[in-house]
Amino acid sequence: MTVADEKAEKTMQSDVEIIFQNPMAKTLQIKLDYDQLTNCMRCGFCLPACPTFRETGLEQESPRGRIALMKAVADGMMDPDRTFQEQMNHCLGCRACEPACPADVKYGQLIEQARDAIEDHAQHGLPVKGIRSFFFKGIFPHRARLKALGGALAVYQKSGLRKIVRGSGIMKLLPAPMREMEQILPDASSQGVVERLGTLLPAKGDKIARVALFRGCIMDVMFADTNVHTAKLLSEAGFEVVIPNEQGCCGALHAHSGELEMARRLARSNLEAFKAAEADYIVSNAGGCGALLVEYDHLLQQDSDCRELAEWFSSRVVDVSQLLFERGRLPRFADDSASAQEPVTITYQDSCHLRNVMKSPDAPRRLMKQAANVRFVEMKEADRCCGSAGIYNVTQPEMANEILAHKMEHASRTGARYLLTSNPGCLLQMKLGVLKHGGSERMEVKHVVDFLYERITHAEE
Amino acid sequence: MLDRTLVAKLREIVGDVYFREDKEALVAHSYDGTPMLQSLPDGVIYPKDTDQVAEIMKCLSRYRVPVVSRGSGSNLCGGTVPVQGGVVMVMHRMNRIVEVDPENLTATVQPGIVTAEFISHIESLGLFYPPDPSSMRISTIGGNIAECSGGLRGLKYGTTKDYVLGLEAVLANGEIIRTGGKLMKDVAGYDLTKLLIGSEGTLAIITEAVLKLVPPPKSKKTMLAMYKDLYGAARTVSRIIEAKIIPATLEFMDNPTIRVVDDFAKLGLPRDMEAILLIEQDGDREAVERDMESMRRICESELADRVEVAESREHAEKLLTARRSAFTALARLRPTTILEDATVPRSKIADMVLRINEIAIKHNVSIATFGHAGDGNLHPTATTDARDLDEVRRVEQAFEEIFEAAIELGGTITGEHGVGMVKAPFLEWKIGKSGIEVMRGIKQAFDPYNLLNPGKLFAKETRKRVVIDRG
Numbered sequence: 054m055t056v057a058d059e060k061a062e063k064t065m066q067s068d069v070e071i072i073f074q075n076p077m078a079k080t081l082q083i084k085l086d087y088d089q090l091t092n093c094m095r096c097g098f099c100l101p102a103c104p105t106f107r108e109t110g111l112e113q114e115s116p117r118g119r120i121a122l123m124k125a126v127a128d129g130m131m132d133p134d135r136t137f138q139e140q141m142n143h144c145l146g147c148r149a150c151e152p153a154c155p156a157d158v159k160y161g162q163l164i165e166q167a168r169d170a171i172e173d174h175a176q177h178g179l180p181v182k183g184i185r186s187f188f189f190k191g192i193f194p195h196r197a198r199l200k201a202l203g204g205a206l207a208v209y210q211k212s213g214l215r216k217i218v219r220g221s222g223i224m225k226l227l228p229a230p231m232r233e234m235e236q237i238l239p240d241a242s243s244q245g246v247v248e249r250l251g252t253l254l255p256a257k258g259d260k261i262a263r264v265a266l267f268r269g270c271i272m273d274v275m276f277a278d279t280n281v282h283t284a285k286l287l288s289e290a291g292f293e294v295v296i297p298n299e300q301g302c303c304g305a306l307h308a309h310s311g312e313l314e315m316a317r318r319l320a321r322s323n324l325e326a327f328k329a330a331e332a333d334y335i336v337s338n339a340g341g342c343g344a345l346l347v348e349y350d351h352l353l354q355q356d357s358d359c360r361e362l363a364e365w366f367s368s369r370v371v372d373v374s375q376l377l378f379e380r381g382r383l384p385r386f387a388d389d390s391a392s393a394q395e396p397v398t399i400t401y402q403d404s405c406h407l408r409n410v411m412k413s414p415d416a417p418r419r420l421m422k423q424a425a426n427v428r429f430v431e432m433k434e435a436d437r438c439c440g441s442a443g444i445y446n447v448t449q450p451e452m453a454n455e456i457l458a459h460k461m462e463h464a465s466r467t468g469a470r471y472l473l474t475s476n477p478g479c480l481l482q483m484k485l486g487v488l489k490h491g492g493s494e495r496m497e498v499k500h501v502v503d504f505l506y507e508r509i510t511h512a513e514e
Numbered sequence: 515m516l517d518r519t520l521v522a523k524l525r526e527i528v529g530d531v532y533f534r535e536d537k538e539a540l541v542a543h544s545y546d547g548t549p550m551l552q553s554l555p556d557g558v559i560y561p562k563d564t565d566q567v568a569e570i571m572k573c574l575s576r577y578r579v580p581v582v583s584r585g586s587g588s589n590l591c592g593g594t595v596p597v598q599g600g601v602v603m604v605m606h607r608m609n610r611i612v613e614v615d616p617e618n619l620t621a622t623v624q625p626g627i628v629t630a631e632f633i634s635h636i637e638s639l640g641l642f643y644p645p646d647p648s649s650m651r652i653s654t655i656g657g658n659i660a661e662c663s664g665g666l667r668g669l670k671y672g673t674t675k676d677y678v679l680g681l682e683a684v685l686a687n688g689e690i691i692r693t694g695g696k697l698m699k700d701v702a703g704y705d706l707t708k709l710l711i712g713s714e715g716t717l718a719i720i721t722e723a724v725l726k727l728v729p730p731p732k733s734k735k736t737m738l739a740m741y742k743d744l745y746g747a748a749r750t751v752s753r754i755i756e757a758k759i760i761p762a763t764l765e766f767m768d769n770p771t772i773r774v775v776d777d778f779a780k781l782g783l784p785r786d787m788e789a790i791l792l793i794e795q796d797g798d799r800e801a802v803e804r805d806m807e808s809m810r811r812i813c814e815s816e817l818a819d820r821v822e823v824a825e826s827r828e829h830a831e832k833l834l835t836a837r838r839s840a841f842t843a844l845a846r847l848r849p850t851t852i853l854e855d856a857t858v859p860r861s862k863i864a865d866m867v868l869r870i871n872e873i874a875i876k877h878n879v880s881i882a883t884f885g886h887a888g889d890g891n892l893h894p895t896a897t898t899d900a901r902d903l904d905e906v907r908r909v910e911q912a913f914e915e916i917f918e919a920a921i922e923l924g925g926t927i928t929g930e931h932g933v934g935m936v937k938a939p940f941l942e943w944k945i946g947k948s949g950i951e952v953m954r955g956i957k958q959a960f961d962p963y964n965l966l967n968p969g970k971l972f973a974k975e976t977r978k979r980v981v982i983d984r985g
Contacts, residue, residue: 091849091900096547096842097588097652101628110606112587113542125541130554136538155778156845 077133080170081126086162090124093117093158099150104438105143108455113140116150116160123167133171141167143452145445146309147405147438148344152412161410162351165308172311189312193270193302194319203274204243211240234447237484238275245273246280247298254284254294261291261380265332267323267370269342269477270302276477282506283338283373289509290381292334299326305345306444308352317356320349324362335366338373338502340404340476343411346370372407374475374501375416386424386508396428399504400469402460402483403436404476417475417501424508430467434460441482457482461490473501516556516601520577524559524601527569532560532607543602546587546594547649548936549850550900555582555596562607564682564690564721571719572688574601580968583719585626585654589661590841590853591934593714597969603719605656612722614639618696619727620679625656625720642730644671647930648838656720662712664930666763666794666834669860669889671728673930675711680724683710683717686961696724709956714932715967717960731796734762735806736830737823739813740787744768744871746816747789748864751887753812754793755860759805763794764888765837766863771884771895774843779836787819791887792837794830840884841895847880848897850906854913856920857891857929869919870894877912879905891929914977917943938973 099116100106106115113122122140125131141164148161177185192198209215246268264287268280284294300323304316323346327335337343345352350367353359377383401418408414414436422429440446440456464472464486472487474480483498516535524533534540535557544554556579561567574581580600587594596602609626619641623632629650636643646665647653653663659681664673680694694700694707710717741747751764767775768789776783784790791813795805806823813821824830844851858866867883870892874881885892894916896909917927917940927933927940942950954972957964 088849092845094547094549094842094845094849094851095545095587097586097649098839098842100586100652101630111539111542112604113538118542121545122538122541125544131537131541134537136536140538155774155839155842157778 075132077171077174078126078129080173081123081133081167084166084170085123085127086159086166087127089159089163090120090127092156093120093124094156095121096155098155099153099160102149102153104145104147104149104440104456105452107437108452114143116144116154119144120158120160120163123163138171138175141171143449145405145438145440145442145456147442148409149405149436149438152409165311165313168309168311169313170311175311185310189307189310189315193306194315196270196301199270199274199302200243200245203241206238206241206274207243210238233485233489234481237481237488241274242277243274245277246284247296249277249281250284250296252296252298254288254296256291256293257289258291258382260293261382262333263293263295263331264334264336264376265327265330266294266296267300267303267335267337267342267346268296269337269339272339272342272477276480276500279338279477279500279503283336283502286377286502286506286509287336287373287381289384290377292376292381295330295332297326297330301326303342303345304352305341308345310444313352316345317352320345320352320363321356321359324349324359324366327366328362332369334371334376335369336371336373336376338475338500340372340407340411341478343370343372344406347411370411372411372413372416372475374420375411375413378416378420383420383423384509386505388426388508396426397471398428398430398467398469399424399471399473400430400432400464400467401435401501402432402439402464402472402474402479404474404479405438405442407475408436417473421473421501421504424505430469432467432469432472433463435463439479439482439486441478446482446485453482457486458490461486461492464496465490465492469496471504472496472498473504474498475501516579517577520573520579521557523573524557524570527566527573528559528561532562534558543584543587543604544596546584546592547590548592548595548934549852550906551592551595551597551935553595553597554599555602556599557601558604559601560604560607564608564684567603567684567719567721568688568690570601570603571684571686575687575963575965578963578965580965581719582967583656583660583715585657586628586649586652588649588653589657589932589934590855591661591714591928591932591936593661593932593934593967593970595935597935600965600968605654608656608721609654611635614641614727615696616641619729620696621725621727623655623723623725625654625659625723627655629653629655629658636727637730640730641727643677643725643727645674645677648841650838655723655725659711659720659723660713660715661932662930664886664889664891666765666837666886668886668891668930669764670760670762675708677726678707678711678723679726681707681710681720682722684719684721686718686963686965690721691718694724712932714934714970716957716971717966719966731762733799733802734794734796734827734830735802735823736763736792736794736833737806737810737821738833739791739793739810739818740784740820740822741789741791741817742787742819743817744788744867745864746818747791748867748887750791750813750816750818751863752861753816754809755888757808757812759795759808761793761805761809761888762796763792763834763886765792765885766790766887766892767792767837767840767884768882770847770880770882770897771840771844774846774882775836775840777846778839778843779832781832781836783836784820792833794834837884841893844882844895844897847882848899850898850900851895852898852909852913853893853895854916855885855891855893855929855931856916856925856927857889858920858923858925860888860890862923862925863887863890863892865923866890866892866920866925869923870916873912873915873919877908877915879909879912881912886929889929890925914940933971935970938971939975939977941971941973942976
């Protein structure tokens with residue numbers, strides 16, 4: 054018997070008694086993919102890629118550490134106690150560890166499985182429970198309610214009510230992250246992309262392909278302009294754009310927060326909505342949504358009824374930047390007329406999920422460089438998560454703030470006039486960063502699509 | 515469970531946040547990069563400076579509690595698994611570059627600095643620190659010193675031991691010693707610096723190191739030689755050395771390795787080749803050109819199918835980075851990868867490759883081989899599944915025969931990964947009974963109560979040699 058054997062045997066004996074007394078441990082054991090846990094061979098190559106490890110320097114805050122913790126629970130070596138649960142929620146879910154992993158461990162799936170199991174037994178306090186259920190079950194999945202909320206928000210923002218509320222000091226009652234968010238929220242609208250453009254936009258010139266636009270839930274309320282610009286830009290570039298009106302929320306926020314069943318329900322209804330569109334591509338303009346759409350096949354792999362349809366769907370999902378860059382007839386992106394003399398400096402913050410899951414780090418960069426009279430400066434650590442990470446900046450404000458502060462240092466060093474992103478969450482987080490770190494006058498945060506779209510309208514004028 | 519008075523003292527030394535004994539911290543420090551080994555410590559401590567390390571050691575030795583010092587835990591010999599429990603001391607907070615001295619070409623660093631970060635800082639100053647273990651993006655300089663790490667540049671530039679001029683270390687009893695210094699010559703007594711390098715945390719805790727820097731090479735060129743015949747590639751290695759050329763890097767990868775590395779790095783490596791050699795030379799431009807040309811001709815005379823020079827520095831770096839991922843990338847094939855680093859004289863590389871493949875067939879196990887062929891250091895890697903006990907047993911038998919074969923060819927059981935737990939049962943094969951006795955004596959002198967990384971280097975019993983010694 055080798056030393057390893059002896060040790061293994063000793064570990065087995067001493068820990069057998071605590072196995073699965075705990076119901077959460079049992080659920081974790083069922084839900085965690087044990088093969089994936091074993092595939093991590095603990096080389097540690099993921100450590101430098103992980104934002105929380107970088108901030109803390111603690112092994113347990115790394116992907117290798119978290120997988121070891123999951124495996125320890127699955128092996129009955131430890132109970133999924135409070136620290137364990139908190140650690141699982143500490144992960145940003147940016148998945149930067151996946152491209153860094155030579156062994157190809159599917160960390161994203163593991164963390165979602167862990168959160169799903171934890172959520173099954175979670176005993177949230179009433180406020181958290183209420184908020185979770187309100188948004189995850191009551192709002193995101195229901196387009197009409199989301200739009201009504203958007204409409205209400207628009208009224209709040211435009212009617213002067215916001216001014217009164219801000220003046221009243223009532224905002225101070227909100228927790229800091231929500232108070233800050235209120236300040237940077239863009240103007241909401243109850244008029245989404247379909248209300249403005251209809252469900253079909255013909256291609257300009259010869260049709261290259263037919264594409265179905267995924268408009269998102271929050272995206273279509275808070276960033277409806279970006280959706281409109283996406284559709285128009287695609288049409289300009291030679292794509293026929295169809296926008297299936299029955300589509301709904303992608304389910305990404307649910308999947309990342311331990312609501313896998315809800316995510317699957319949303320996925321199934323999107324499959325139905327897009328099946329009829331008969332599109333060559335399904336286009337997303339939000340890295341966070343696109344990354345889940347591209348993994349619908351995995352999400353629904355146990356579902357024999359729609360597995361095939363999910364594979365069809367996922368194989369067609371592409372980010373707008375990549376499609377425009379690789380297949381589009383790009384229009385001329387003219388100067389920003391205000392600064393026609395000097396080239397305008399731009400930089401880019403990667404959307405983690407566009408980069409690490411959709412594997413498209415180059416397309417947005419190469420696309421934005423096509424605009425006339427721009428100087429692209431790569432931001433240091435642009436490939437690192439900005440701390441937005443879905444709802445992370447609301448649930449884990451401390452870590453998110455530390456990460457954001459570093460990000461803003463790097464951003465300001467580029468001297469960029471425009472900081473561009475490819476995902477609404479990142480966009481809001483960057484806006485928050487610019488606001489908090491006092492750069493609003495020097496730097497503007499925009500979606501790549503909006504930046505480019507503004508430049509084609511100039512060309513037309 | 516640690517004595518409560520001791521815990522109170524430890525907390526007093528480092529502060530509450532920097533001593534942990536919750537299950538999360540214990541589990542996260544129960545393993546390293548070695549497969550199939552895990553053992554929980556009783557506590558984890560994060561000192562901030564040498565004085566704290568000294569204070570901690572005074573307490574731990576008084577209470578006779580074992581201590582395992584570690585950096586990033588990327589070693590492959592079970593070197594930082596706390597097999598007898600005790601306290602794991604994580605050196606990450608001590609990660610400063612204390613000084614770079616351009617007049618002496620030395621750098622003084624704390625042990626917790628990540629190797630690649632140190633190297634990139636040094637290179638930004640126009641200087642060069644050659645040791646480049648494949649784990650350098652995560653490994654720490656302290657860990658490199660403790661394990662005497664090698665790397666891709668070993669054959670021309672040597673390994674960590676050739677770049678450490680002096681050390682500060684804390685002994686088991688809490689005393690601080692200083693060895694060597696910014697000195698190119700120093701024969702004042704036994705060479706304690708060299709003794710501590712590669713001592714795997716069993717003699718003292720390294721708290722600061724003076725490292726030697728060298729001027730960087732003026733130019734570099736990288737090429738890839740591809741072979742349909744495995745042994746042609748292996749023979750090329752010995753022939754290059756025989757032609758009196760010492761390349762900066764001379765790496766070997768066999769077909770299974772090429773495939774998984776390409777799956778990961780997507781560099782368009784030739785998946786139909788039986789082996790490739792990754793060759794780099796550096797130095798003055800003309801000398802580099804001349805050597806590359808001579809090596810190309812040797813490759814061709816050994817029937818290389820194609821020889822391609824990397825088109826740019828960037829491409830060359832990608833090739834080297836891809837090679838560094840080989841070990842982990844092999845985990846794509848099967849869940850468990852067990853890697854060894856049997857090392858032979860450079861002239862015996864072809865014989866060794868042949869023997870490894872024979873042994874793999876004999877025991878019906880899959881072994882992929884890659885490694886630093888230019889310095890005779892191969893990494894035969896078994897891809898298996900820890901849950902298949904029968905197969906794991908066959909893998910262990912195969913590796914025993916590989917060690918045996920290495921020794922028979924005049925080699926060693928480990929070239930750069932260290933002994934740790936994994937190779938402890940085989941140490942005597944290499945150094946003999948009297949060698950073990952001398953080493954035990956040294957251990958006794960440094961650490962009489964066996965508190966520093968116990969359970970490493972010395973096995974309870976030596977493995978019986980499975981093959982009759984033909985040597």
